[in-house]
Amino acid sequence: MQLYEATLGKSVTWNPPHMTAILRWLGTGPDAAGRLMSLNVVLTYLSLAVSGAALLATRGGERRAVVSRCVAILLILLNPILFLFVGIVWKDIVFSTFMTLGAGCGILACVTDGRRAVLFALASTVVLAIGMKVRQQGIFMAPVLLAVPFVALAVGRGLRRTQVVARGVGLVACFLLSLVLGSHLVARTIETDPKLGNQVGFRGLMQYDVAGITALSKTPSDRFPVPMTDALRTEVRRVYSPDRGDFLWYSPTVTQWLSLPGYDGIRGHWWTLVRAEPRAYLQHRWEVFRAILNADGVKACLPIHVGIDGDHRYLREIGFQPGLDRYDQDIYHFSQKIIRWPIYRHWVYLAAFAVVSGLILASAMRPRVKRASMAIALATLLLYASYLPTSIACDFRYLFPAVCLVSLLWIVYVADARGRPRLGRWYVGTDSSRR
Incomplete structure (x- = not known):
């Protein structure tokens, strides 16, 4: 739908408009999709690979150890999984x-000096500001990841306290300026309807929770806190699933029940x-969280997306021909094997994630790299935690x-850790390290 919105220059769904604007800046229709896919692939792999290469290049050590780490x-x-999903336009x-590019640029700033460190830190800040509103989770992840470029410019640089504060204020100002300018450009590029704001998303979440509580509660229908009949409850239990909230809409009866109260009523x-x-x-929230973690498999979680698919009417209108080619089929068959x-x-x-976070805490690493890794770990933890109260489906994507941030953490640990982890003692870093 966002490809269609990019062609129109107008939002017709409640999705945040920032990705729609990016697609419009890249062109429209198939050209925009191809360019965005290429950018995702190149920037994701470069962020991971270059971060690892830079850490190895600046750490020194025996050649044999470097080869094994490579x-x-x-x-x-x-x-x-990186290969299968990084090419999906979503x-x-x-x-x-x-988020991966912003964190990766921050890591590069940690292991460089002078102007290069400043440039990488500024690049990280701008990227995080632009990416912050692509998805709702960016609102709390991007500010946490902003600690990565701050650590890169402030820790172990021999600065006075006033200089550290000045660098922090400068990065925050750059972040806020990038955020304001980015939002302004998006608003000029994509027309948005106020009716398609956050209320739509909150309403869907609350409808799912109401159905989940109704299905799982053991309170008899005649004593249920909201008006309820046994027949309606039986129908809710028939279509409710912790895998996906959209299964509820397969029942006209449940759809009508959840839709009639309006936003204030459902709230x-x-x-x-x-x-x-x-x-x-x-219980409902825990079962939904288990589903998004794929505790019982990925069958209902859209484990792969190949080819050109979506609303065929919209796709044809913007120049796509829905369907699969041989390459798409090969990717699908490969996904089914694994x-x-x-x-x-x-x-x-x-x-x-839990293992690498513990290893980073318990291992000797360069101070800047270690503190930056802690910020990345915190942002990743917040991402996982955010789906505990808010997930409405177990979509793998x-x-x-x-997946990308955990991969980055492991790359940072493999490339920079020194010696064996010492459990029971949390290292801040290695004092003898230059960075």
Whole structure:
């Protein structure tokens, strides 16, 4: 739909307009899609590979150790999930590109000096500001990741406190200026309807929660906190699934029930049920979170997207011919061969995130690199945590940014850690290191 919106120059859905504007800047129709896909691929892989190469190039050490670390980094880059998803034209992928590129530029600033460090830090700041509004999670992730370029310019540079504060203020000013200018350009590029604001997204989330609580609560219908009949409840339980909220709309009865109250009505139902049925609400939210982590597999989670697909009427109007070619079919068949592998489960990446975060905390690393890694880890943790109260489907691409950031953390650890981790003692860094 955002390709269609880019051609129109107008939002017709509640998606944030920033990706739509980027598509319009890149052209329209198939050209824009191709250019955006190329940018995602190039910038994502470059962010990961160049970060690892820069860390290795500036750390020194025995040649044998460097070779083994290069092999480990290459194995991370060869993860098929990166290859399968980075080419999808979707806002989660674009958001992932911006967050990974911003963090990667920050890492480069950590291991360089002088003007190059400043330029990389400014690039990181601008990229994070632009990417902040591509997806809602950017609102809290980008400010946390802004700590990466700040650490790069402030830690271990021999600066006085006033100079550190000045650099921090400068980066924040650059971030805010980039954010304002970017939003202004987006507003001039894409016309948005105020009716398509955040209320639409909040309403969908609350409708899903209301249905989930209704389906899972053990309170009899005649004593339920909102008006309820046994027949309606049976229908809600039939179509409710923790995998996807859109299954609810397959039932005209449930659709009518959730739609009639309007925004204020559904908000009132939601608040009443959350207070009266906290156990059912928490069970619903936990089951939905398990689904997005693919605890029971990825069957209902759109595990792969190939070819040209969507609303065929809109696609043809902007110059696309829906369908698959031989290359698309090959990618699909490859995905089916690995779909049961652990790398196709987000809980595996969450576990990998927990492990690498502990290793970074317990290992000797260059102070700037270590503190920057902690900021990246915090932003990644916030991304995971954000889906606990807000997920409405288990689409695999939702957590693709986490896959990229976890990969970056592992690359940073492999390239920069020195010696064995010492559990029970958290290292800040190695005092003998220049950076």
